[in-house]
Amino acid sequence: MTERIPCKTEGCKATILPTTAAKTGGYCMPCHQEQERQKRQAYIEKHRKTVDLYEGLTDPVDILKIMHAPKQYDPLIQYAPYPLSKEQLYVTLTTDQAARMLSFAEDLLKEDDADKTDIAENILLSLVCYRNDNIAAVLPKLLEQGIYHPAILFKDATPEIRDHLIRQVEWDDDNRNHILLILGWIGDSEVINQFREWRSNPPKWVDKLYVAPEIYALDAGWELTSDGGRRDLINGMNYAIEKAKEPKHSRTEAHAADFLTNSISTCPWCSGKLITLMDVNANHSSLAYLNLQTERLRVETCERCGCFGTIYMDLDRDGVPTWSRLNREPDYLRIFDEEDYGYDPAAWNLTLSDEPRSPFYAAIWTLSQPDSQIGGHPSWVQDAEYPECPCCHKRMRFIGQVDWADFDNYGEGIFYMFLCAEDMMTATLYQQS
Ligand SMILES: [Zn+2]
Ligand SMILES: [Zn+2]
Ligand SMILES: [Zn+2]
Known part of the structure; x- marks a missing residue:
């Protein structure tokens, strides 16, 4: 039987095989790995650079594009944060700058690439939430790509899109949930009539839902009252x-x-x-x-x-x-x-x-x-x-x-x-x- 030798680290009780000792310089595997980790950490600290992606930029649209872009993770790079948050910047945009963000998102959608679509969605959500901007112009493109979520994006949809979705909800089992949420967010008199109609004469597909169609309005902050009107809850x-x-x-x-x-x-x-x-x-x-x-x-x-x-x-x-x-x-x-x-x-x-x-x-x-x-x-x-x-x-x-x-x-x-x-x-x- 091979004799085991004690690990060289002071206080470490582990013993190791001579072959291990030859490889690690006399340390047990956990101690050896810890030493390697410390060496790597010291190297990173010595060589890490701070990169300021915003240096020299003054146009908030350029700054936001960088904020939305995914950053390559590299332990040797530390990214300098911008002094304002994304949402703070969105609020400061002029109408013209916001329109440029919208058309940037539109261009990303055209590329038909999952990562770019994610960025586009994030930009659209920021415009809608932080600024309450109307993004109706890009909604046909979203629907074309089968994007029905998050429903808030559709709150300012045109009557054409609304009517299209009211028809689609009848047959589209896959997207019915999302479409009902969207209709809730549109929440205009046509939608209110439709919800009232569905409540009095439940369509067949109601059995496939967990809650009645009009309950979807809650997501958008209102309810259908017992007499069939809209009551805002926010x-x-x-x-x-x-x-x-x-x-x-x-x-x-x-x-x-x-x-x-x-x-x-x-x-x-x-x-x-x-x-x-x-x-x-x-x-x-x-x-x-x-x-x-x-x-x-x-x-x-x-x-x-x-x-x-x-x-x-x-x-x-x-x-x-x-x-x-x-x-x-x-x-x-x-x-x-x-x-x-x-x-x-x-x-x-x-x-x-x-x-x-x-x-x-x-x-x-x-x-x-x-x-x-x-x-x-x-x-x-x-x-x-x-x-x-x-x-x-x-x-x-x-x-x-x-x-x-x-x-x-x-x-x-x-x-x-x-x-x-x-x-x-x-x-x-x-x-x-
Ligand atoms: Zn050890
Ligand atoms: Zn009360
Ligand atoms: Zn208590």
Whole structure:
């Protein structure tokens, strides 16, 4: 039997065969591999270059084209980031520059190449979401290529495309789901009539769907009412919730808006403190449409139990929230561990942006933008879900959302906030990937 020799690394207990020792210079395989890894790392650090792909560029269209292009991964290259994010740049484009991005996307689509089509889709989504631009001109090209998704791209489709899709949904089993979502996003009087018609006389293909056709409208932020009309569940005014530039005590706007502060109330399910997701002046332009009689609109929830189900709060005449007696404890609530909450949202010092943004800015969760906002369209991580008001049994309106990932590197998941203004009741829901 061959005698094994000890690995040369101090403190390593491994023994190795002489043949291994000859190859590695006397080290065991794991130690040898670690040495190689360190050598490689040192080499990379010594030789790594920072490459600034944006150097000398001033035209935002050129800059965006580079941002959209896939970057070759090379450990020896570190790419210098551009000072503005993609979505920030999109917002600054002039009409002419946005039109150039649109025709660039059109050219990419013509190449009929999967990677280029992905880039084109991303550009189109950015134009639609961040700028609310009308991209109807490229929609025939998308349909020609069999692209029906994401449905929001089609929200400004022409009547010709709408009528074409209303006919197609009758026979196209493969794309029916996507087409119904698209029709929801178009959401004009013809679509409303069609949804009403399908509700009164369900076509044969309804059996193949998981939900009734008119439920597809929820994805686009509205519902078909019992009398067959359109009721919007979202509001177009949209303001970002962002980190405040000044410390809280020096802010002068008389606390127009506060987010993620500790409440004095306690959760009856887990006995933890509730969190105030938002506390905003009810006259702020993002909320004025609600015509509230209270000075503030405050939404509270339990940060822990709220991840497992809807939490309703009653608002009294002064807008002070209390835990609703109509809350139903979920069957499943995890045992909470203080260590799960390694951050303190109350320390984030958040405020509302001064400038409104596109209603659809955060509508696609998988794009790169921060999602936290008052108003606008929700960033559904899962399916669209509007809680029912336990008093009047109508769907509650979406009033805003907080995405933990916007403020904490380890944070994830979104709290969605809803209101029934008639019954002065708020609700929260939570979704994560
Ligand atoms: Zn070793
Ligand atoms: Zn709780
Ligand atoms: Zn209600």
